Each structure stands twice: as structure tokens, then as C-alpha cells.
Amino acid sequence: MSATLDGQDLRRMVAAGTAWLERHAAAVNALNVFPVPDGDTGTNMLLTARAAHDEVAHNQSHHAGEIAQRIYRGAQFGSRGNSGVILSQLLRGYASALKDKKEFTGRDLAEALRQASVFAYQGVTKPVEGTILTVAREAGEAAMLMPETATPEAVIEQTLKAADDAVARTPQYLKVLRDAGVVDSGGQGYYYFLEGMARYLRGETTYVVPGATAAEPQEAAPAFTMDFITNGQDELEGYGYCTEFIVEGQLNFDQFRSDMLKIGSSAVVVGDDEMIKVHIHTPDPGAALSYATARGSLVKVKIDNMDRQFKDFSARPLGEGREAKLAETVVPITPPQPQSLHDFAIVAVAPGAGFDQIFHSMGASEVIAGGQTMNPSVQDVLRAINSVAADDIIVLPNNKNVIMTAQLAPELTDKRVHVVPSKTIPQGIAAMLAIRHDLALTENVEAMNDALGHVQTVELAYAVRSVLIDGVDVKEGQVLGILNDEVVTAGEIDVAVTLDVLARLGIEDYEVLSIYYGQDRTPQVARDFAEALAEQLRSGHDMPVAVLTPEESRTRAATLPFGTLRIEIHAGGQPHYFYVMSVE
Numbered sequence: 001m002s003a004t005l006d007g008q009d010l011r012r013m014v015a016a017g018t019a020w021l022e023r024h025a026a027a028v029n030a031l032n033v034f035p036v037p038d039g040d041t042g043t044n045m046l047l048t049a050r051a052a053h054d055e056v057a058h059n060q061s062h063h064a065g066e067i068a069q070r071i072y073r074g075a076q077f078g079s080r081g082n083s084g085v086i087l088s089q090l091l092r093g094y095a096s097a098l099k100d101k102k103e104f105t106g107r108d109l110a111e112a113l114r115q116a117s118v119f120a121y122q123g124v125t126k127p128v129e130g131t132i133l134t135v136a137r138e139a140g141e142a143a144m145l146m147p148e149t150a151t152p153e154a155v156i157e158q159t160l161k162a163a164d165d166a167v168a169r170t171p172q173y174l175k176v177l178r179d180a181g182v183v184d185s186g187g188q189g190y191y192y193f194l195e196g197m198a199r200y201l202r203g204e205t206t207y208v209v210p211g212a213t214a215a216e217p218q219e220a221a222p223a224f225t226m227d228f229i230t231n232g233q234d235e236l237e238g239y240g241y242c243t244e245f246i247v248e249g250q251l252n253f254d255q256f257r258s259d260m261l262k263i264g265s266s267a268v269v270v271g272d273d274e275m276i277k278v279h280i281h282t283p284d285p286g287a288a289l290s291y292a293t294a295r296g297s298l299v300k301v302k303i304d305n306m307d308r309q310f311k312d313f314s315a316r317p318l319g320e321g322r323e324a325k326l327a328e329t330v331v332p333i334t335p336p337q338p339q340s341l342h343d344f345a346i347v348a349v350a351p352g353a354g355f356d357q358i359f360h361s362m363g364a365s366e367v368i369a370g371g372q373t374m375n376p377s378v379q380d381v382l383r384a385i386n387s388v389a390a391d392d393i394i395v396l397p398n399n400k401n402v403i404m405t406a407q408l409a410p411e412l413t414d415k416r417v418h419v420v421p422s423k424t425i426p427q428g429i430a431a432m433l434a435i436r437h438d439l440a441l442t443e444n445v446e447a448m449n450d451a452l453g454h455v456q457t458v459e460l461a462y463a464v465r466s467v468l469i470d471g472v473d474v475k476e477g478q479v480l481g482i483l484n485d486e487v488v489t490a491g492e493i494d495v496a497v498t499l500d501v502l503a504r505l506g507i508e509d510y511e512v513l514s515i516y517y518g519q520d521r522t523p524q525v526a527r528d529f530a531e532a533l534a535e536q537l538r539s540g541h542d543m544p545v546a547v548l549t550p551e552e553s554r555t556r557a558a559t560l561p562f563g564t565l566r567i568e569i570h571a572g573g574q575p576h577y578f579y580v581m582s583v584e
Helices: 007-029 041-056 064-078 081-098 106-122 132-144 152-173 175-180 185-202 253-263 285-293 306-315 322-329 353-361 378-387 403-412 425-433 441-454 494-505 523-541 550-559
Strands: 241-248 265-271 275-282 297-305 345-350 366-369 392-396 416-419 456-462 467-469 472-474 479-483 486-491 512-517 545-548 565-571 577-583
Touching (some): 041 185, 081 106, 241 285, 285 297, 345 353, 353 366, 403 416, 479 494, 512 523, 523 545, 545 550, 550 565
Parallel strands (some): 345 366, 512 565
Antiparallel strands (some): 456 577, 512 577
């Protein structure tokens, strides 16, 4: 290998690192400390690396700085989860160090590895040692110890050894890793990425055309493919008309909303029995307006021909600035969506059809499918932000592994984005309930942030392996009782585990227990679970308890005796966690 490398070498290094990470992604996922089937560190890092590679897959530039910048750009928009965001920041360090380099030496590569660590630490609000950050730092420090005349291959070999040693020592920093008997998954993922780059510099084959054998060296494509992301609209069907209106009168909100869902698609109906705002996509806006005028008085009507709008928007020339280019070339165009009854719009992340409907019914303009095992990318978040017709957007990540992704969005759009860092779905719902029509945006954001601390999140899932975690000795197959992301108990019966968690909370001091059942539970099974839980609370805690559907809660809540704990049952549709509960 030459003493100097160019942009094409860098492109191939990243392709090799991505392919090697792909080969080991499942092993990285298996290092997940939580014993539930949602380990996604390897997947998130792989998808981020793929996005970086795809950005330069067909770029023939030999300028190392240009290639490095494009690699970072791809990673920036494609990053998913905390591990993916950190990997994108590592690649940002590479781009910073090489930005003016047509070719790079071993010393330049060492500086890139050092700066990678610097940017990664800066990208994390509260850096924790014993993670991918430690591995990156020690790898960068080792690279800088190499002589200035060292070749890129010698530098990467030294770096790889330091990274391997750092990964092995991660349990020394973190008790949770020692108890689980694993090393840090993010650090291990970064090691595999570096190892893939090293294999390229050694001249070893690390990726092949799909279907070829490992003995047949190929320079074409890595073993992975990535389909183009579209906005999900069938081109032949067209978009129709985006119809928005507000209707006032003596209305039946539930019936009105139900009927609107039958008239068109992408329906968002928010309000109450006196005022309702509607957004709907329909080939016949007259049907929606006729329905509304028969039941109340129209206050404001707005109709957009989305077919023409999409064609006009697609035909616009690219802007001269970076922001215009990013918005128009990277983020797929989707038809505008409405804001809510406020001067701002809500974008929420949620898993499952039930939660999607819940957030829409509460006024969210856009709900991004995501959560555990399916963290959305920065581009997914940007697509949702840019699709709503509001300049101020509040984003609810609703998962601790999506917060960092959401926090990158404000840098990449001209809209004013406010991230309320909800770590769980119940926190996100509590934040939505805190919104008030008479408050300004900043006051609502403050109220939503304050609401995050007023709800407790309980989750039940089956353990996929035996492990000691958070001081709890978990056996494979047991029901895990998780309180605010911490395993607090485990057992054989879901009701008993839930009672244990609620006792730790002091359930007597709370008023509402909302149960959201997952995709592997039926309404009847969820109802039976809630009734069994209520019976145990009545007898064991001597407290009045009522099990209600959402409809029953609206009609009967006010008639219940004082101090009654309301147990409400909702369809969540989430994977892995068969019950998610909020306690308020």
C-alpha cells in the first residue's frame, strides 16, 4: 500500500469498514445489556455506515477532503440511535481533519482518528467512559504516537490494537457491563469498522458482489444494498387535495372523527365537541366540506392541489446555499401536513398502530414509526418536520435512543425545532396532555418538559437470556418488570411482577394507571390482565379500583368515588414489550 492515499482509497476504506461491520452486526446486537430482544446497536451503526457509504458509492473524485465531507454528510442524515449518531460524529472528525487534503499520509490519518474522538465527545451531553467514546479516544491517542513517517497501514494497525485493548477494558469502567458479562457494544462496533478499514489497507478482500464467493475478489459493490427512500405515495394514484378546515357548533367529536376517517386518507382531526380542526387528503374535498356544513359552521377553509404542488416543488432549481441544497436534495418531498389548533406543530416518534392513532388524536401532525429496534434516522425526522405546515415544530422522541437523533434536526432545517426529550411513550403522552391553547409556544415547551417528570413508566417484557442486571438476578423466559428504564424485578407471572413494581412506586398515591397492550396481546387478554390486577390491588392495598376503556373513562370518571384508581386500557401495538404502562 502506498505511503499516501487519495479519495478513492478513503471511499474503499469506508466500504470495507461497513461490510465488515455488517458481518458482525448481529454479534454487536447480542452485547445488548438489557435481556430483551431489542438490541440494536449493531444495526444502528450499520445503517449509519451504509448511509455514509451510499453517499460516495459512485463518486469518482480522488480528492480525499471532498470524499470525507460527503461521507460525513451521508452519515449525518442516515444516523440512527445514539450509537449511530456517535459514529456520524466520528466520521465528522475524519472530514474535519482531511477537508483540505487531496491525498493523505499516515500522519493525516492519525490526526483524523484523533479529531474523530474530539467530535464524538463534543456530540454527547454527558460523556461516559467505558463506551465507544473511550475506545475512540484511546484509538486516536495510539495513532498519534506513531512516527510522522508511518504509513497509513501502520497507523491503522496501531489504532486497531489500541481499540481492541480499550474494548476489552470497558467492563472496568461500567458495573452494568461487568454484571452482564459483556463489553460495550458501541465500542465493539467501532472496532469492527476500524478492522474492516485495516483489512482493505492490508489488501484483503472484505466485500464481494452479492452471490460471489469470498475467493473471487471484487471491486464493485459491497454485500449490502439500500433501496431509495420514497415518500410512500403511489405515483399513479396521485396526492389529491389537501383539505383543511375548522368547524364550530354543537358537535359530536368522536362521531365526526370516525366519519372523517372514511372520507379520505392522512386524516388528522383534533378538537372537542364545540370546535374541530380537520386535515384530510381526498380526491373530492366537497364531500368533506358538505359533511361539515351539515353539522356546523365553517370558519376557515384551505384546499391545496397536492399533485400540482408536488410537480412545481420538484421542478424548482436548487438553492445556492447549503441549507437549500440539503433540504431539496437529501430530504424527500412530501405533501404539506397541517399544524394543530396551535401556532406550532407536533412531530412524535411512536411504535405500533395504536400509539400512532393516540398521538394523532391528541393533535400530533406527524407520527414517525419508530422506537426500540427501529430507531428512525435523522432524515426520517427531517422528512416529518419539513412535511408539516408550521414554522415552529415540537419533536417528541419518546425513546432515550432517539433523543440524540432528534437533537440533530434543528441544525439541518430552516424551521424552528424544539426537542422535548421524552424518553418513553408515557412521557410523550404526558407532554401532549400538558399543551394548553392559551399558552405561547415557549410556555408550552416549558410545560411539556415539566410534564416529563410527573409520569412513571412501567414496562413488561420476556427475558431472552439469564443475566444479573441492576442488582436483579434474571432467568431466561421470566417476565421483566422495568421501571423508568431500570429492571427492578423479575418473575413468572405478569400480574405479580406488575404488583411488585407498583408497590415500589407507592401506587396508593396515584390516580391513573394506563395500560397499553402490545402487538402480541388481544383486547380480551389485556382486559383480563387489568381485571386481575385490579382485584389484587383492591384486596392487597384496600383501595377502590375501576377498570375502564377510554370511552368509559370519559363518561364515568367524574362519577367514581374519591380516591379511586382508574385503570385504563389502550391498544398500543408495540413490539417486544407486551405491556407499557404509565402511572400518574
